[in-house]
Structures are given as C-alpha cells and as structure tokens.
Amino acid sequence: MRFLYFIFLLGSALVLQSTLVPLIVPAWLAGGVDLPLIPVIHFALTRGATSGMLTGALAGYLQDAMTGGALGINGVAKIIAGYTGGFLKEKLFVRGIGHRAVSVSGAVFMSILSKYGVLALFGQNRPFIISPFLMWAFLGNTVLVLLFHALLSRFEAYSGIRQEEELSLGN
Amino acid sequence: MPVPGNPMRNFLGRHHQGLMLVALVLVSLVIISRQLQDSQGQTYFAKSVIAVMSPFQAGVTGAVGGVAGLWDEYLSIRGVKKENRKLREEVNSLRTEIQGLKEDLYRFGRLEEFGAYVSETDLRGIAARVIGESPDPWTRTIVVNRGHKDGVKTGSPVVMPEGLVGRVIEVSGRSSVVRLIVDRSSRVPVLVSRSRARAILEGENSGNCQLKYLQRTEDIQEGDVIITSGLADIFPRGVEVGTVAQVIRKDYGLYQYARIVPHVPMSRLEDVLILEHQSSLKDEDGTP
Numbered sequence: 001m002r003f004l005y006f007i008f009l010l011g012s013a014l015v016l017q018s019t020l021v022p023l024i025v026p027a028w029l030a031g032g033v034d035l036p037l038i039p040v041i042h043f044a045l046t047r048g049a050t051s052g053m054l055t056g057a058l059a060g061y062l063q064d065a066m067t068g069g070a071l072g073i074n075g076v077a078k079i080i081a082g083y084t085g086g087f088l089k090e091k092l093f094v095r096g097i098g099h100r101a102v103s104v105s106g107a108v109f110m111s112i113l114s115k116y117g118v119l120a121l122f123g124q125n126r127p128f129i130i131s132p133f134l135m136w137a138f139l140g141n142t143v144l145v146l147l148f149h150a151l152l153s154r155f156e157a158y159s160g161i162r163q164e165e166e167l168s169l170g171n
Numbered sequence: 172m173p174v175p176g177n178p179m180r181n182f183l184g185r186h187h188q189g190l191m192l193v194a195l196v197l198v199s200l201v202i203i204s205r206q207l208q209d210s211q212g213q214t215y216f217a218k219s220v221i222a223v224m225s226p227f228q229a230g231v232t233g234a235v236g237g238v239a240g241l242w243d244e245y246l247s248i249r250g251v252k253k254e255n256r257k258l259r260e261e262v263n264s265l266r267t268e269i270q271g272l273k274e275d276l277y278r279f280g281r282l283e284e285f286g287a288y289v290s291e292t293d294l295r296g297i298a299a300r301v302i303g304e305s306p307d308p309w310t311r312t313i314v315v316n317r318g319h320k321d322g323v324k325t326g327s328p329v330v331m332p333e334g335l336v337g338r339v340i341e342v343s344g345r346s347s348v349v350r351l352i353v354d355r356s357s358r359v360p361v362l363v364s365r366s367r368a369r370a371i372l373e374g375e376n377s378g379n380c381q382l383k384y385l386q387r388t389e390d391i392q393e394g395d396v397i398i399t400s401g402l403a404d405i406f407p408r409g410v411e412v413g414t415v416a417q418v419i420r421k422d423y424g425l426y427q428y429a430r431i432v433p434h435v436p437m438s439r440l441e442d443v444l445i446l447e448h449q450s451s452l453k454d455e456d457g458t459p
Contacts, residue, residue: 049188057195072203076196083192118200122207 005161009039009152010055014062032137034111036063038148040078041085041107045100045149046156049086052107056082076118081111104149105142112137281442288332288444296330296446297321302346311354311376311437313337317445318345326405328446334411334434335359335399336443347445352412353380353437360402361412366390369400370429372412378437380413382429389427391418397431407446 017035025033036059044052056078063074085107092099112134155161183190278300285298299321303314317323319342329336329349337357341348350357357374361382368389370382385391395415401408413431420427 050191053188053191053195057199060199070203070206072199072206076199076203079192079195079199083188086188118203121200122203 002161006039006043006055009042010036010059010062013039014059014066017063018066028133029136029140032133032140033144034137034141035144036060036074036078037081037108037111037141038145038152040082041104041145042149042152044082044085044107045089045103046153047086049083049090052082052086053079054082056080070122073115073118077111077115080114081107084110100149101142101146104145105138108138108141108145111141278442284332285442285444288330296444297323299323299329299347299443299445301440301443309355309376311351311357311374312340313349313351313440313443315347315349315443315445316345318343318347320344322447323347323445324447328406328410329443330410330446331435331440331443333436334413335406336435336437336440338405339445349443349445351437352433353378359406359412360400361397362400363389363391363415364396364398364411365392366395369402370397372397372431378433379416380431380433382415382431383426385427385429387420387425387427391415391427391429393418 013035017033021033021035022030040052040056040059043055057075060073060075060078061071063078064071067074085103088103088106092103116134282298285296289296297317299315299317301313302316305312315329323339323342325339325342327339327347329338335352337349337351337354339347340350351374352359352372353374353376355374355376357372357380359372361370361372362368363370363385366389368385368391370385370389372380373383374380382391382397393415397412397415399406399408399410399412411434413433415429416432417430418427419429
C-alpha cells in the first residue's frame with residue numbers, strides 16, 4: 001500500500017508536470033513550476049532525509065528522462081532538496097506551519113540553487129543570479145509544496161498510511 | 172547506533188545521510204558530465220576525467236619518459252663512446268695519412284726544386300734525405316740516406332737550391348756523413364759576388380760562418396752575396412753560400428773579416444742534393 005501510494009504520488013507529479021502545467025501555466029512561468037518537488041519534499045519532511053534523497057533521485061532522474069534534458073540535472077536538484085528538507089525537519093523538529101514553511105522554502109531554494117548551479121557549472125546557463133523568474137520559481141514552488149504537503153499529510157493521517165508506516169518502523 | 176570500538180562504523184552510522192548525499196550528487200554530476208558537451212564538442216565527463224587524470228598521466232609519462240630518456244641517453248652515450256673511439260682512430264689514421272701526404276708533397280716540391288736547380292746549373296746530383304745529425308756539439312755534420320751504392324763519393328759537394336750545404340766526408344753503403352759549412356773545420360773557397368774578391372769561408376759551429384783571408388783592400392759590404400769560387404776542385408763554381416752580415420776591419424793586419432749568414436738553414440735540413448764530385452765531372456768532361 002505504501003509503495004503504491006509512493007508510486008502514485010511520484011507518477012502523478014511527473015505526468016502532471018509534463019501535461020497539466022504547460023496547459024494551465026503561462027509559458028514564460030511554466031518552467032518555474034516543479035511538481036515533482038512536492039512528493040520529494042513531502043517525503044523528506046515526513047520520512048526523513050534518506051527517503052527525501054532517494055525520492056529526489058528517482059523523481060529527478062525520471063523528470064530528466066521525460067523532458068529529454070541532460071540526465072541528472074533535476075536529479076541533483078531534487079536529491080539536494082530531499083536532503084535539505086529532511087535535514088531541516090530533523091533540526092527544526094517540524095511542529096507548526098512556520099517551521100514547515102522554513103523547511104520547505106529551504107528545500108525549494110536549495111533545489112533551485114543546485115539546479116542552476118549545476119547548469120552554470122557545466123556552462124549550460126549563465127551563473128546563478130536573482131531574477132524575477134527564479135523568484136517566481138522559488139515562491140511558487142514553496143507555496144505549492146506547502147499546500148500539497150499539508151493536504152498529503154492530512155490524507156496520510158486520514159487514510160492510515162502514516163500510522164501503517166510508523167507501525168512498520170516500530171514507532 | 173554507535174558500535175563501541177569500531178570508529179569507522181560509528182562514523183558511517185553518524186554521517187550516513189551526508190555520505191549518501193555526497194555519493195548521489197557525485198554520481199549525478201558524473202552522469203551529467205557524460206552527456207553535456209562543451210563548445211569544442213567534448214563531454215564534461217571526458218574533460219573532468221582528463222582534468223583529474225592528466226596530472227597523474229603527466230607524472231607517469233614524465234617519469235617513464237625520464238627513465239626512457241635516461242636509458243636512451245645511456246645507450247646513445249655508449250654508442251657515442253664507441254663511435255667516438257672509432258672516429259678518433261679514424262682521425263688519427265687520417266692525420267697520419269695527411270701528414271704522410273704532406274710530407275710526400277713537400278718532398279716532391281723539394282725534388283722539383285732540385286730538378287729545376289740541377290737543370291739550371293747543369294749539375295748532376297742525387298737527392299738524399301737527412302736521416303741523422305751529429306750528436307756532438309763540437310762538430311756540425313748530418314747523415315743522409317745515400318751511400319756509395321747510390322754513387323756517392325767522399326768529397327762530393329752537398330747543396331740545396333738555396334745554397335751550399337757542405338761536403339761528404341764519409342761514405343758507407345747506404346748512408347753518408349756530410350760536414351756542413353758551419354762546422355769549425357769546414358773550409359770553402361769563395362768569392363764576393365759583387366767585387367769578385369776571393370776569400371775562405373770557415374764555419375763557426377754556430378749557425379754562421381766567417382769570411383777569412385780577405386785582403387784588407389778588397390771591397391766588401393754588408394749584404395753582399397758570397398758564392399763558391401770553384402777553386403780546389405771540390406765545390407762547383409757560383410753556388411750561393413750566404414750573405415755578409417757584418418764586416419770586421421781591424422786597424423792593423425793584412426786581412427779583413429766578415430760574418431756570413433748561410434742561405435741554407437742548417438738546423439732545419441731535411442732533403443739535400445749530393446752533387447757528383449768535381450773531379451769526376453772533370454773526368455767525364457775531359458777537362459782538367
């Protein structure tokens with residue numbers, strides 16, 4: 001059940017990223033929306049940095065494979081996002097919305113930073129600079145992830161997925 | 172959980188997330204770099220590998236190159252040494268050959284001069300090589316490589332194109348001893364070429380001669396050339412002997428003297444011409 005839920009969440013984010021986002025978001029902003037970040041940061045916040053990193057790696061590589069870009073660009077971004085989310089969750093001991101917002105924004109920020117950093121490192125983009133587009137990407141994704149993280153957390157609690165996981169982990 | 176006594180496992184346990192992050196990022200970067208190409212069409216992976224490996228490659232290549240270079244140098248030095256030795260031998264051999272050829276050329280030149288001299292003066296002679304010199308400082312003689320088997324006779328005059336050398340005083344089968352005109356016991360009847368004044372030339376044992384028995388009233392000056400007078404049937408007439416270097420006229424006495432520098436450098440004799448004895452010439456010519 002947990003595995004299917006994981007696959008469903010990841011698959012949905014990837015499919016919607018490539019189908020729905022180009023339809024509903026203006027073209028000049030569409031590039032900034034990163035739906036696969038939702039399951040990555042969500043799993044990082046709820047299950048820890050290791051889960052976050054592994055989910056990030058899988059999501060990032062699949063995303064790269066689907067978009068036809070260089071394999072690993074989104075991989076790195078989401079591995080780091082997953083790690084950052086998990087790391088901040090452990091350090092801040094997520095309890096309230098404020099703490100969640102810091103963790104999510106930190107993870108999104110690191111995701112954007114690492115993505116454009118890697119591109120700059122390999123000479124594929126100009127060095128990372130603060131631009132309206134990046135600000136939109138940061139803010140938009142942060143809000144999106146926060147929203148979906150809250151929804152998914154409620155859903156997991158309601159559906160018993162979280163309890164099932166906690167029981168399986170012996171918590 | 173930390174495991175007591177196993178620091179490596181403890182370290183891995185404590186930092187497994189960080190290590191996993193580093194490993195995943197590194198793997199991703201490698202994967203990315205394998206796909207992306209720079210402006211020259213080279214993948215970043217290849218570029219990174221080259222960048223990382225090139226110092227080692229350079230080091231190994233340098234070391235191997237150095238060793239190979241040293242070995243090559245050693246081999247080439249060995250080869251060069253051998254070649255050098257061979258070339259030295261060849262150079263020495265060629266030098267000897269050249270020296271021999273020079274010598275032959277010189278002798279040939281001398282012989283040509285002798286030939287010209289003989290044809291000019293109507294004298295007949297035998298070319299001879301100086302093979303020895305008197306070891307006694309009180310006598311000035313040389314040994315030549317011609318003897319009675321070559322037709323040399325005692326008393327034969329010895330000349331060079333430059334002038335008179337001396338006279339044969341001893342003859343053996345294949346060699347002869349020649350007394351030089353600078354020997355103290357040498358006596359040569361001479362003339363002052365310009366004034367025709369007669370005198371006797373005596374050796375001084377040094378490199379010079381002295382003109383004696385020259386009448387006080389005779390005309391002689393420094394720079395005058397002295398020639399043989401042909402008297403005493405020993406030396407042919409008119410052979411140049413030397414040049415007057417100094418005239419010594421004392422306030423008293425019947426004669427005046429002069430110091431003569433021979434035209435032939437007596438200390439550097441190599442080849443000489445032994446003329447037929449004057450008496451033999453006379454015999455053949457039928458003249459007294």
